[in-house]
Amino acid sequence: xxxxxxxxxxxxxxxxxxxxxxxxxxxxxxxxxxxxxxxxxxxxxxxxxxxxxxxxxxxxxxxxxxxxxxxxxxxxxxxxxxxxxxxxxxxxxxxxxxxxxxxxxxxxxxxxxxxxxxxxxxxxxxxxxxxxxxxxxxxxxxxxxxxxxxxxxxxxxxxxxxxxx
Numbered sequence: 001x002x003x004x005x006x007x008x009x010x011x012x013x014x015x016x017x018x019x020x021x022x023x024x025x026x027x028x029x030x031x032x033x034x035x036x037x038x039x040x041x042x043x044x045x046x047x048x049x050x051x052x053x054x055x056x057x058x059x060x061x062x063x064x065x066x067x068x069x070x071x072x073x074x075x076x077x078x079x080x081x082x083x084x085x086x087x088x089x090x091x092x093x094x095x096x097x098x099x100x101x102x103x104x105x106x107x108x109x110x111x112x113x114x115x116x117x118x119x120x121x122x123x124x125x126x127x128x129x130x131x132x133x134x135x136x137x138x139x140x141x142x143x144x145x146x147x148x149x150x151x152x153x154x155x156x157x158x159x160x161x162x163x164x165x
Contacts, residue, residue, distance in 0.1 A: 022078075027040040029149045088119065092106075097133075
């Protein structure tokens with residue numbers, strides 16, 4: 001498979017999007033390092049080739065940064081994982097901007113409030129960042145926790161969403 005790759009400028013820095021030939025986001029993040037984006041994918045599903053091209057997701061990301069926080073909701077993504085991971089990634093897309101959840105509340109949404117580590121792992125393995133908003137999950141004490149693209153980006157995204165939340 002040949003995938004599309006595009007890097008755009010955002011207030012949080014370079015943002016790179018990797019999409020398949022059907023414009024579904026496979027991986028994305030705040031970097032211009034293509035290897036970092038590819039590295040978020042399991043080896044078995046990494047594309048064989050890349051082609052620089054405009055992606056539909058880029059317009060949604062730019063609209064998000066322009067204030068339309070729901071623009072990212074309609075972007076198609078393609079993820080590969082366990083049934084629990086797929087359910088978790090789907091649940092992440094249901095978290096409203098400005099209303100972040102704790103890992104415990106996120107685990108409860110997945111049907112097991114004691115599965116906090118599994119919930120955190122689902123967030124950590126989320127490749128299409130922003131479009132599957134794992135940044136909307138916080139530690140139980142309300143602190144940021146981790147984020148693959150840095151806590152500064154996570155803090156910025158949450159602050160942007162809190163304005164309208």
